[in-house]
Amino acid sequence: MDRRQFSKNVLMTSAAISTFSIPGFSNTYSLANKSLKKSIMWGSIGVGKTILEKFQASKLAGFDGVEVMSHFDRNEVLKARDATGLFIPSVCNAMHWTFLLSDPDPKVREEGVTALKVSLQDTKAYGADTVLLVPGRVSETVSYDDCWKRSVDEIKKVVPFA
Numbered sequence: 001m002d003r004r005q006f007s008k009n010v011l012m013t014s015a016a017i018s019t020f021s022i023p024g025f026s027n028t029y030s031l032a033n034k035s036l037k038k039s040i041m042w043g044s045i046g047v048g049k050t051i052l053e054k055f056q057a058s059k060l061a062g063f064d065g066v067e068v069m070s071h072f073d074r075n076e077v078l079k080a081r082d083a084t085g086l087f088i089p090s091v092c093n094a095m096h097w098t099f100l101l102s103d104p105d106p107k108v109r110e111e112g113v114t115a116l117k118v119s120l121q122d123t124k125a126y127g128a129d130t131v132l133l134v135p136g137r138v139s140e141t142v143s144y145d146d147c148w149k150r151s152v153d154e155i156k157k158v159v160p161f162a
């Protein structure tokens with residue numbers, strides 16, 4: 001199938017879905033039924049030096065939440081969250097680039113697993129439900145297959161903990 005045929009099929013299917021009522025598909029999408037909130041990733045907050053100052057700046061900018069980094073002082077993060085009323089939807093693993101789960105060295109991967117566990121503990125403490133993790137990186141010494149296999153193997157070790 002070439003691009004033109006693919007595009008034609010997509011347009012025809014879209015037209016059919018929007019014209020007819022198909023069980024399981026809704027042809028109306030309403031934001032009125034959604035509770036959309038906007039958050040900012042910690043590394044994007046360019047003002048403030050302390051955790052509280054960054055939370056205050058985020059609130060002032062109109063954000064509803066902040067994705068914090070792992071390995072922060074939990075009490076300080078919780079105080080800032082409570083003082084500003086912002087929520088914490090997710091935690092970014094602060095160590096995922098340092099201790100890649102795809103690293104050829106088993107000791108580095110072990111440190112990555114430990115860091116991921118801290119991220120999960122932070123996530124629970126903050127009432128969040130998501131961890132941002134970069135599990136691996138392909139390089140001259142790490143092939144795609146090795147990156148995938150090592151990352152998956154290391155993440156599986158953490159699943160029971162999660």
